Amino acid sequence: DTGVSQNPRHKITKRGQNVTFRCDPISEHNRLYWYRQTLGQGPEFLTYFQNEAQLEKSRLLSDRFSAERPKGSFSTLEIQRTEQGDSAMYLCASSSLTTSGRPYEQYFGPGTRLTVT
């Protein structure tokens, strides 16, 4: 069990460019979550997947954001036409489901820090 990994760890981009982040969850974890954390704040929920299905999206997730989890393994988060307000730490977490269908606690990756100049 190698934990949740995220790539890249840091990304600097110019306003208007597209960026894509990757998250590899703990193997066999059914659920995968994306959160965003701005400086001095707690993480805010963006979206989550159960296997390959995206089940919920926050109103924070504008049309410029899209997430996928093909085959229920790794996930990607793409931001199109980046804006300076997108600068934040993007966190990924994964969890497994109990036999009763309730998720266990979430395990977080180290995050991808995005800076939009």
Next chain:
Amino acid sequence: GNSVTQMEGPVTLSEEAFLTINCTYTATGYPSLFWYVQYPGEGLQLLLKATKADDKGSNKGFEATYRKETTSFHLEKGSVQVSDSAVYFCALMDSSYKLIFGSGTRLLVRP
């Protein structure tokens, strides 16, 4: 809606001092409650949790008790160490199993 409120930091203590970080929540029903810790340059780590009223979560000398009467989940430690310096986040798990976090409390422990 669901929300979590934490005491503002930074909290500065001397080594071996007693720590309390206050956390209160607003939620429908009785959500599971968590404390996460974020050390400098690292990701969030689960510190402890409680899943029902009167449960006490504990780990590494830290404790928190789920109090439904006061809708609180305060974090305590009897004797802090320099290595406990970090940012601490209180969180609740809502009905769709996503986490709602407080804004975090920075703890600085001086030798």
